Amino acid sequence: MIMRIFCSLLVSFFAAAVFASSPEIVDYTSQIKFGHQVKLSRTVDVIVIHSTYCTEGDPYNVEHAIAVFRQYKVASHYMIDRQGTVYRLVEEKDIAYQAGRSVLPQNGRKMLNRTSIGIELLNSPTDPPTELQYKSLVDLVKDIKTRYPINYIVGHNNIAPDRKTDPWLFDWPKFNGMMHEMDQNASMAVIKN
Ligand SMILES: [Zn+2]
Known part of the structure; x- marks a missing residue:
């Protein structure tokens, strides 16, 4: 019995590790004709985390947020809504105008x-990211890391401190802890198997 529980734990660790690197992504790239430059390929080693919200209507409506991006001719590669759904707006190989x-x-x-991939969290200066957003962000970052040797994960405010304050109310220790936790689970599954 103990062995069976142990095995099922291993399976769940392994499953967590596998699913962690394969987040479900809603592909919006065909609708985004602005805010980026198409490339055949490029070198990427930075991830930039942002926050965004709409000042009119539902602050966290994805379509509305995209409409605002269209107006300003900007875009990020990804947007994560309050439920943790990940939307791809721009292909990773293309340069998105986000930083x-x-x-x-x-x-x-x-x-x-x-040289960066931009990820937008839908949250505001008074409304922190949700648990589901943190979970999806960690999954997405780990997924990106399987394709690019990421050396730097930064906030928009770290790279443009005179202009930008986002990501707002972002808990870096929590994010780093979740990244580390999933690494440990992944290596545990490999070692024990
Ligand atoms: Zn930003």
Whole structure:
């Protein structure tokens, strides 16, 4: 019995690790004709985390948020709604206009749109990201890491401190803890098997 419980634990750890790297994604790329530059491929090693919300109507309506992006001719690669659903707006190989004028504090690199993938969380300066958003974000970041050697995960405010304050109310220790937790589960499944 103990062995059976142990095995089912292993299976659930393994399943968590597998599903963690395969988030369900709603593909909106065919509707987004603005805010990005199409490329055949590019070098990516940065993930930029943002927050956004709509000041009129439902603050967290995805279609509305995209309409505002269209107006300003900007876009991010991904948007995560309050329920944790992930929407792909721009292909990862394409340059999305999400970072703007920016500098990576670690090494002074500029024009970070070229080398980054942008992820928008739908939340406001008074409304922190939901648990479901953190979970999906961690899944998505881990998924991206299987395709690109990510060296830097930064907030928009880290790379444009004079202009930007997002991601708002973002709990970095919580996010880093969740990233680490899932790493441990993944390696545990591999070692025990
Ligand atoms: Zn931003």
